[in-house]
Amino acid sequence: MYTLTFAFLALLSSGYTVPTGSCPPFQGTFNVSVLDLYPESADWDPVHCKIYFGLYYNASVVVYDPYRQTSELITIPGITGNSDYTVTGIDYDGMGSMYFAATSLTAFQATTSGNASLANFTGPNSIIRYDTNARKISWVSDLVPIHNEILQRTGKLVTGFQDMAEDNQGNSFVIGSFGSVIVKIDRKGTPRVWYEPKNINDTLASGGIISSGNKIIINDKLYPALVTFNTDDYYGAPVYVHPEGFPANYSGGTDALVAPSVYSGRVVLWSDDFYGTRVIGTRNNWETAEYLGLAPMDSSLQSRGGFTTDSFAVGNTIYSLTEFFQTTTPIKTTKEFTMVDMTEQVDQLVRAWLVKYA
Numbered sequence: 001m002y003t004l005t006f007a008f009l010a011l012l013s014s015g016y017t018v019p020t021g022s023c024p025p026f027q028g029t030f031n032v033s034v035l036d037l038y039p040e041s042a043d044w045d046p047v048h049c050k051i052y053f054g055l056y057y058n059a060s061v062v063v064y065d066p067y068r069q070t071s072e073l074i075t076i077p078g079i080t081g082n083s084d085y086t087v088t089g090i091d092y093d094g095m096g097s098m099y100f101a102a103t104s105l106t107a108f109q110a111t112t113s114g115n116a117s118l119a120n121f122t123g124p125n126s127i128i129r130y131d132t133n134a135r136k137i138s139w140v141s142d143l144v145p146i147h148n149e150i151l152q153r154t155g156k157l158v159t160g161f162q163d164m165a166e167d168n169q170g171n172s173f174v175i176g177s178f179g180s181v182i183v184k185i186d187r188k189g190t191p192r193v194w195y196e197p198k199n200i201n202d203t204l205a206s207g208g209i210i211s212s213g214n215k216i217i218i219n220d221k222l223y224p225a226l227v228t229f230n231t232d233d234y235y236g237a238p239v240y241v242h243p244e245g246f247p248a249n250y251s252g253g254t255d256a257l258v259a260p261s262v263y264s265g266r267v268v269l270w271s272d273d274f275y276g277t278r279v280i281g282t283r284n285n286w287e288t289a290e291y292l293g294l295a296p297m298d299s300s301l302q303s304r305g306g307f308t309t310d311s312f313a314v315g316n317t318i319y320s321l322t323e324f325f326q327t328t329t330p331i332k333t334t335k336e337f338t339m340v341d342m343t344e345q346v347d348q349l350v351r352a353w354l355v356k357y358a
């Protein structure tokens with residue numbers, strides 16, 4: 001018993017350092033000084049030691065060197081600078097590709113402004129695969145034909161495909177926030193509907209997706225639950241997992257899910273937009289899950305109207321990302337965007353959970 005518990009503790013406690021590439025250690029809250037960065041999402045490239053940030057309003061991507069504080073802009077033909085688009089999700093596949101989601105500005109306007117009459121689900125939506133070694137776009141996959149096919153078949157508009165997770169075959173799974181449909185895009189960029197709920201409801205229920213072994217996991221704020229799927233299945237079949245202790249009457253949001261590699265896939269971070277980051281753990285590969293608590297949003301960012309939309313890891317350091325949605329155009333031009341080191345807050349919750357089983 002002792003050895004098992006000890007092995008489990010050793011694996012999960014902060015003292016255990018998983019190999020995270022050869023990047024120098026990096027830690028502490030920092031500002032990114034990039035004009036109108038307004039990031040909704042970010043991810044870490046552990047090979048080239050760069051952070052990829054999506055510029056929401058410019059619909060472009062910045063490759064940021066946190067050690068030298070330099071950046072390079074990736075523009076996407078037809079998308080960057082086109083005010084129909086925003087760049088939402090950014091996701092590294094662990095194999096050299098970074099995926100970007102370009103969603104319609106109008107899709108999220110009702111949610112970000114709180115004015116439901118602004119809902120318009122008819123805009124564009126693409127997923128971009130970028131080769132971090134060749135430093136060029138591999139393909140752009142247009143999801144509008146899928147929106148249209150679902151509309152014709154069901155009469156329902158779906159949109160907001162904004163977060164991705166990849167399997168080890170080079171397939172990407174993309175969650176549509178309005179409709180909770182999952183699209184599978186093969187390594188060449190061809191998309192197909194992989195999971196569609198029986199009754200499509202366009203309430204924003206799911207904002208995040210991760211992969212863990214042969215499972216992918218999304219969040220669902222209505223149930224509320226994590227929903228797991230087996231990537232080996234030709235069509236996804238949902239299994240609802242309500243984390244024990246998750247707040248009843250959940251009133252937070254439903255944005256990115258991230259599984260920091262330091263916790264070996266046993267801990268997910270659920271960005272809840274309004275309050276911060278909800279930490280959830282599992283002891284049995286997500287057959288069941290436990291709510292560990294909230295890492296609250298930085299109070300000064302919260303008082304300025306920030307939204308916790310994503311988290312990302314730089315090596316073993318875990319950051320919370322804060323978006324400031326603009327409700328009027330032109331957007332307010334600004335330059336300083338703060339990334340908050342929440343490693344200690346998350347780790348305290350994880351350690352308190354482990355102690356229960358020690």
Ligand SMILES: *[C@@H]1O[C@H](CO)[C@@H](O)[C@H](O)[C@H]1NC(C)=O
Pocket residue numbers: 029030031336337338
């Ligand atoms: C980031 O910028 C803000 C606004 O300019 C400033 O108040 C804050 O001290 C900066 N934080 C860091 C860590 O540099």
Ligand SMILES: *[C@@H]1O[C@H](CO)[C@@H](O)[C@H](O)[C@H]1NC(C)=O
Pocket residue numbers: 035036058060075080081
């Ligand atoms: C936004 O994109 C346009 C078009 O590529 C570019 O000219 C402009 O400099 C970008 N703005 C910012 C703030 O990056």
Ligand SMILES: *[C@@H]1O[C@H](CO)[C@@H](O)[C@H](O)[C@H]1NC(C)=O
Pocket residue numbers: 115117118
């Ligand atoms: C919501 O949007 C509609 C359509 O643009 C507008 O007419 C209305 O004034 C807005 N309501 C509020 C409370 O801003």
Ligand SMILES: *[C@@H]1O[C@H](CO)[C@@H](O)[C@H](O)[C@H]1NC(C)=O
Pocket residue numbers: 084104106120121122123124
């Ligand atoms: C919805 O948005 C699209 C562009 O994304 C625009 O062409 C269309 O006019 C909008 N429809 C309404 C009713 O505002």
Ligand SMILES: *[C@@H]1O[C@H](CO)[C@@H](O)[C@H](O)[C@H]1NC(C)=O
Pocket residue numbers: 201202203222
């Ligand atoms: C969609 O889901 C919301 C939240 O559960 C519910 O209030 C609403 O009635 C549903 N709409 C439809 C058309 O089922």
Ligand SMILES: *[C@@H]1O[C@H](CO)[C@@H](O)[C@H](O)[C@H]1NC(C)=O
Pocket residue numbers: 248249
């Ligand atoms: C809160 O949850 C309880 C049971 O878990 C339920 O009876 C109650 O109606 C909920 N309240 C709201 C406001 O949803």
